[in-house]
Amino acid sequence: MTWVIGIDLGGSKIALGLVSPDDQILNRRRIDTDADEGVESVTDRISAQVDSLKLDLPRRETVAGVGVGAPGLLDPVSGDLYMLVNLPGISNTPFRAILQEKLSLPVKLDHDAKVAALGEFHFGAGRDRDSMIYIVIGTGVGAAIIYEGRLIYGESNSAGESGHMTVDPNGRLCHCGSRGCLETYTSGPALVKAYAAASGETITGAEVTRRAAAGDVVALRVLREAGRALGIAIASIAMTVNIEQFVIGGSVASAGDLLLDPARAAVPKYSFKAVSDRLRITASTLGEDAPIYGAAYLARMLLRNRP
């Protein structure tokens, strides 16, 4: 039984967690990402936090491995980062290899949505399931598919770009160039835009959720439309792959049932009863810790020499 460290490498923050052999987060660290300083700086600062977390270990224990979740295009086998839209400073670097050398510890790296999905699947909302789809809704929308216990990567490591599946081919223009992508209805920026369009007032996505909870009819309608689009996308995914547990995470998921109830209501309208009757949409139970748990799991699997 081993101690590991899980790392959530985010666009603005890096969160680290020291995870015990019985899968508890014993302690955490949180630093700014500051990717503009470059890969040497980022990995040096991660290394310092790992050293600091090691001081929290019980006597005679050591950290055996490290897992990392990162946003954007990457190679999960080599651990090289390709294009990270929000992190140009560390794009196109052999990030995993650099970090592994600095830490003198085995490091495994994968895409953040997949890593968070592993967390929810093994320790959170998917704990009792054989298959699960995790959808993370924040600035963008991503997904990860776990089928019969294994992550689906797709043929070019691009599975899970469900934020850009088409909800309405004549719908809103997306920054990706397509029309009516899920992300144009169900993401932080989409909530901001929809609220501004309806009220003339520009507020944050978090504020839209807060106002909806307080009964603001415009905010409620914005979340209802976002939830409906999410439900249509979930129904289409479920009709194709017949996976029955959907777990929704990311900052926008903090809206909870204000977002998920409209999604649940849309599913039976856009799928077979045999599918919709068995489909469950639940909020992440691990929240911001999901990527840390998942990254810790990644590290454990690496140590057990499993792919």
Added chain:
Amino acid sequence: MTWVIGIDLGGSKIALGLVSPDDQILNRRRIDTDADEGVESVTDRISAQVDSLKLDLPRRETVAGVGVGAPGLLDPVSGDLYMLVNLPGISNTPFRAILQEKLSLPVKLDHDAKVAALGEFHFGAGRDRDSMIYIVIGTGVGAAIIYEGRLIYGESNSAGESGHMTVDPNGRLCHCGSRGCLETYTSGPALVKAYAAASGETITGAEVTRRAAAGDVVALRVLREAGRALGIAIASIAMTVNIEQFVIGGSVASAGDLLLDPARAAVPKYSFKAVSDRLRITASTLGEDAPIYGAAYLARMLLRNRP
């Protein structure tokens, strides 16, 4: 090396093929399904055709097993048929067990789209691929996903109901009760309806294709719209599962590029370049033989004791 028989149990016809150890269809039989006569009659008549095909065997050879593809809800493990919309006469019967007893041969049964997909994957348009999605377009639209060499069944054996994924949530009403299902744009009956709506003339789906090939502008537009809907659905599926080879079969696929070119044109509009650049949409190369090849493969796997 063994001889097997592949059976395509269709709504109106049953096709049988005697398949050689080197995967050639040596001979065929074709009879009416007449499911209304009941399961005893259908299995008796299949049995008679199997006996007849055995006469075509080379001296001293025998048939070692039989595979069957059947439409509708079924259990691929037991081989029980549940609800077959177009075949009520044999619905809710232990079809595989009855046939196996009559033939005194091992019989394996699975869903027709999956069986045809196995045919294309191992012997047809997917022969050089690791993963593939087969979409069959006829009276209805079904699909089968092969990922890393294995069929995806989903959690309740309902994977592949992609004919009812939503292409336009405000679109045409589908017989399933939803709106804007792929099947309302891309199926034989959809072509008939669209042509009638545009011209006032009711002709068959096959005739729509024939007229389009002859330059009829209405028929060309009908196929263009059907192809566009198909492309939108393919793009959404590809963005989620990142499978890059789509093979289109079924009677409507005989329209060939008149249907597939508009689908190919829609894909880049509704998916990332990284996905669309690698995506290939091709017509079935085995046509009506795909289910026979796939059923033969099913029989071989059963004999090799693989699930």
